[in-house]
Amino acid sequence: MRRKMKIKEGILIAGGLLLFFFAVTYAFWQEGEAKKIPTPTAKAPDKHCVESREYMRSSHMLLLDKWRKSAVREGERIHVTPDGREFEKNLSTCFECHVSRGFCVRCHSYASAKPNCFECHHEM
Amino acid sequence: MKKAVMPFAIVVLLALVPYVAVEFAGLGFVFGVIVPYLAIAVFLIGFTYRIIDWAKSPVPFRIPTTCGQEKSLDWIRPNRLESPSNFFEAVARVFSEVLFFRSLFRNTKAEMHDGPKLAYGSSKWLWIAGLAFHWSMLVVVLRHYRFFIEKVPGFVTLLEDFDGILDVTLPALYLTDVLLLGAVTFLVLRRFRDVKVRLISIPADYFPLFLLLGIAVVGVLMRYIVKVDVMSVKDLMINLVHFNLTLPEGIGALFYVHLFLVCVFAMYFPFSKLMHMGGVFMSPTRNLVNNSRRKRHVNPWNPDIRIRTYAEYEDEFREKMNKANLPVEKK
Numbered sequence: 001m002r003r004k005m006k007i008k009e010g011i012l013i014a015g016g017l018l019l020f021f022f023a024v025t026y027a028f029w030q031e032g033e034a035k036k037i038p039t040p041t042a043k044a045p046d047k048h049c050v051e052s053r054e055y056m057r058s059s060h061m062l063l064l065d066k067w068r069k070s071a072v073r074e075g076e077r078i079h080v081t082p083d084g085r086e087f088e089k090n091l092s093t094c095f096e097c098h099v100s101r102g103f104c105v106r107c108h109s110y111a112s113a114k115p116n117c118f119e120c121h122h123e124m
Numbered sequence: 125m126k127k128a129v130m131p132f133a134i135v136v137l138l139a140l141v142p143y144v145a146v147e148f149a150g151l152g153f154v155f156g157v158i159v160p161y162l163a164i165a166v167f168l169i170g171f172t173y174r175i176i177d178w179a180k181s182p183v184p185f186r187i188p189t190t191c192g193q194e195k196s197l198d199w200i201r202p203n204r205l206e207s208p209s210n211f212f213e214a215v216a217r218v219f220s221e222v223l224f225f226r227s228l229f230r231n232t233k234a235e236m237h238d239g240p241k242l243a244y245g246s247s248k249w250l251w252i253a254g255l256a257f258h259w260s261m262l263v264v265v266l267r268h269y270r271f272f273i274e275k276v277p278g279f280v281t282l283l284e285d286f287d288g289i290l291d292v293t294l295p296a297l298y299l300t301d302v303l304l305l306g307a308v309t310f311l312v313l314r315r316f317r318d319v320k321v322r323l324i325s326i327p328a329d330y331f332p333l334f335l336l337l338g339i340a341v342v343g344v345l346m347r348y349i350v351k352v353d354v355m356s357v358k359d360l361m362i363n364l365v366h367f368n369l370t371l372p373e374g375i376g377a378l379f380y381v382h383l384f385l386v387c388v389f390a391m392y393f394p395f396s397k398l399m400h401m402g403g404v405f406m407s408p409t410r411n412l413v414n415n416s417r418r419k420r421h422v423n424p425w426n427p428d429i430r431i432r433t434y435a436e437y438e439d440e441f442r443e444k445m446n447k448a449n450l451p452v453e454k455k
Binding site for chain 2: 009010013016017020021024025028030036037038054058059061062107111112114116
């Protein structure tokens with residue numbers, strides 16, 4: 001058994017549906033084109049970072065967290081990479097190549113991820 | 125037990141499909157671009173279809189399930205929320221259900237005690253877990269806008285700040301991640317624990333729970349443990365919402381598992397119990413005004429029956445009735 005919808009009901013239901021659709025497709029209505037993601041470059045691109053580029057892109061925060069714990073709590077201040085290079089576990093080590101905070105901020109603000117490094121390391 | 129094992133196996137299988145396909149067959153484009161478009165199309169069309177189907181279904185009678193005093197004489201106090209007497213009270217009633225699950229709050233539990241005695245008691249666990257799950261889910265979904273909108277809106281960062289307020293672990297632990305996983309786990313265990321609930325649970329009850337659990341576990345893994353390249357993920361999503369069909373390189377396979385399970389969820393949604401999302405607004409036992417004493421509601425498809433009154437009957441048979449000495453009203 002079908003029936004004709006009452007007009008008031010129809011408006012309510014259609015309005016609700018449209019509102020829901022707008023919420024679901026909210027991102028599709030946003031202005032702007034598909035832009036390239038920010039790709040900040042380091043000062044010495046030929047030099048190797050502590051780990052591979054892929055690893056650093058996705059997991060640098062885990063490495064920094066490990067550095068913080070081992071350096072501050074256990075006093076092990078030297079990081080030795082698998083291929084034998086040595087780095088001091090220090091944010092300034094990073095900034096030797098990745099010149100400034102701007103290097104971090106470009107991606108971090110794009111991905112809306114807030115680094116909490118600079119809450120203490122004001123000088124960086 | 126089979127009722128729960130089958131859905132679980134299906135979810136595991138569904139999680140393996142994109143992993144194998146992307147990692148070993150290079151089908152990233154299918155699972156990163158084609159399936160998501162398909163999923164959102166199926167979701168929107170299916171959702172609309174179901175809502176229109178419900179909207180066309182007849183509601184001939186006033187059938188609100190009230191549990192309060194209907195508006196009556198002036199000196200009887202009506203319960204405006206539980207027995208709404210006008211449109212706005214009905215709206216308030218629906219929204220109290222949608223936002224706070226009022227009817228679940230009244231959930232009771234029957235227990236047999238020695239004696240034998242049957243006892244009913246208030247049981248708020250389902251209500252609490254349900255609230256925790258649904259609200260966390262909402263926050264989690266809204267938080268995901270950060271991957272879809274280039275300039276992340278303020279409300280999303282605000283949510284992120286409050287959600288990560290504990291500031292423990294390195295990507296800050298989100299409260300809603302904990303709440304959601306905990307609540308869904310409770311909702312699964314609830315179906316296992318009580319024999320009565322276990323009896324009435326069917327695979328369609330377990331499947332969405334396991335699916336959500338799978339989505340959440342993979343999501344949590346990606347955030348805290350097995351990292352994926354967030355920048356490429358956002359690149360893909362921004363490309364998708366601007367209909368730019370390219371697939372960025374180097375997104376971890378785990379991401380495709382998450383995305384595919386979400387797509388399955390979206391495509392399963394309109395054809396399952398998950399439609400209670402729309403259904404809660406369309407439910408006549410909840411959204412009707414309880415005014416059947418003040419207003420006459422006539423079933424709209426009642427056939428037009430020709431009624432024969434007694435007067436007409438008597439007119440036809442008066443002579444015969446008089447002959448038989450039957451009493452008549454009109455001489």
